[in-house]
Amino acid sequence: PAWMIYTTVTVIEVAFHLHYGLAALAFVPYALLRTWLLLRYARLLPLLLGHAIADAVVLLCAPPNAALAKIVIPLGLIASMWRLLHQGDQNPEPAEPGSHATTGPVGR
DSSP: OHHHHHHHHHHHHHTTTTTGGGGGGGGGHHHHHHHHHHHHHSSSHHHHHHHHHHHHHHHHSSHHHHHHHHHHHHHHHHHHHHHHGGGGGGSSSOOOOOSTOOOOOOOO
């Protein structure tokens, strides 16, 4: 039921932001709106845009050094993880003759 979806998403959202203390309750309308968007449009793009807008507002209100750190540190972590995950893909070995990569469809 819809009430269970809204409740579950809202409780999880508030739980993830409990480090803000009582201010975590400000995430209740945010969670309800994002859940409504997902249920209404069945698309992730509105959720991503909503999250990006909320993050942009927070960054605009933050001191410049903190805003820069909140942008640079996650991007650095993402780049590091990307590099670690894909470092083995630099020069893959060529396919051997007769392998699936070089053979055509069966029966031809």
